[in-house]
Amino acid sequence: MLSLFDPNPSETPSVGCMADKICKGVYELSDSQWLADGGYYLLIKPLRIIVIIIVAMIARALLNHTINKIVGRTAQGKVPTMLRPIREKIPASVVNATSVFPERRRQRAEAIGSVLKSMVTVGVFSVAFLIVLSEFDINVGPLIASLGIAGVALGFGAQSLVKDLIAGLFMLLEDQYGVGDVIDTGEAVGVVESVGLRTVTIRDGRGVIWYVRNGEIIRIGNKSQGWATVMIDVPIGFVGVEEATSVLRQAVDAFAHDPEWAADFVEPPQVLGVENISVDGAVIRTVCKTSADRQWDLQREMRRRLTEALEASGIxxxxxAARALRASVPAEEPAAQNP
Structure with a gap:
């Protein structure tokens, strides 16, 4: 008896159809190769491809949602691990005002989130694309092998680029520096103007722009994180050390209690005493701990006040007078050597 659905019922469905349970079930019920293959290629395979795409989009959305939550928590307030010991030692008022900038933290978190979401998108849809190719009975094994070989070749040919990108990503994750920070990379010292995954742009004190590759930075000093120590050495010549020390202490005490500058001190300034003695006399060292972004202003102001204090005291x-007297004394001639 001829099948109602297939004019040639002696033929069997394709191998792909027979491997699919639904298609095989349709063929067993209808005994129609035409109906089984038609349903397989016109209904089952498109539905599979649609399901693969939907699952990929759902997976991408879930991963992006997780990344957004992590980025949101980071931007709201947690200090990076490397800054936690510093935060514990600094008063809360100084930390909140200077050490951790909410806007910078938000921008850094968003930059990391953008990179992670791009990586998720590429990874998820690459896997989905390979699965879709396999649905069209395309052997993806040689394609994966070719991509692996191409990746190895690209890795050897672009080692510097990969190194720069990885170093830039870890720089972002560890919050080593950001726009506006004063950093020392060795040859280039200046203010960071832009930060990227591959390079960082620095403008030095003379206005020169330096483009430094992240992978080439071996060590870096950040002068704008946490707190800084201002160290000033004041030469006093051969005047009385006790008198000069007393004058300098009075000057720094008045400076620390000045309402305009008091909030910038992390710890009260101290006059440590004689730091060095040379042919020109003694040198007294004064130190104070301040917020990183205010160190240069505070240093200039302290130098001015110490200078004025020495002038006002007559030191x-x-x-x-001592320098003038010393300059007026002729130098002794060396003694003649006996032949």
Whole structure:
């Protein structure tokens, strides 16, 4: 008896159809190769491809949602691990105002989130694309092998680029520096103007723009994170050390209690005492701990106040008189050597 659905019922469905349970079931019920293959290629395979695409989109959405949650929590307030010991030692008022900038933290978190979401998108849809190719009975084994060989060749040919990108990603994750920070990379010292995965742009004190590859940075010093120590050495010549030390201490105490500058001190300034003695006299060292972004302003102001204090006390005049007296004394001629 001839099948109602297939004019040639002696033929069997394709191998792909017989491997599919639904298609095989349709063939067993209808005994029609035409109906089984038609349903397989016009209904089952398109549905499979649609399901693969939907699953890929759902997986991408879930992963992006997870990344957004992590980025949101990071941007709201947690200090990077490397800054936690610093935060514990600094008063909360100084930390909140200077050490951790919410806008910078938000931008850094968003940059990391953008990179991670791009990686997720590429990974998920690459896998989905290979699965779709396999649905069209295309052997993806040689394709994967070719991609592997191409990846190895690209890795050897672009080692510097890969190194720069990986170093840039870890720089972002570890929050080593950001726009506006003053950093020291060795040859280039200046203010960071832009940060990328491959390069960082630095403008030095003379206005020169330096483009430094992240992979070439072996060590880096950040002068804008946490707190900084201002160290000023004041030469006093051969005047009385106790008198000069007392004058300098009074000056730094008044400076620390000045309402305009008091909030910039992490710890009260200290006059440590004689740091060095040379042919020109003694040198007294003064130190203070301040927020990183205010160190240069505070250093200039402290130098001005110490100078004015020495002038007001008359010590500066004594130093000038001692220098003038020393300059007026002729140097002794070396003794003649006996033949």
């Amino acid at each position: 500066a005049a004594q130093m000038q």
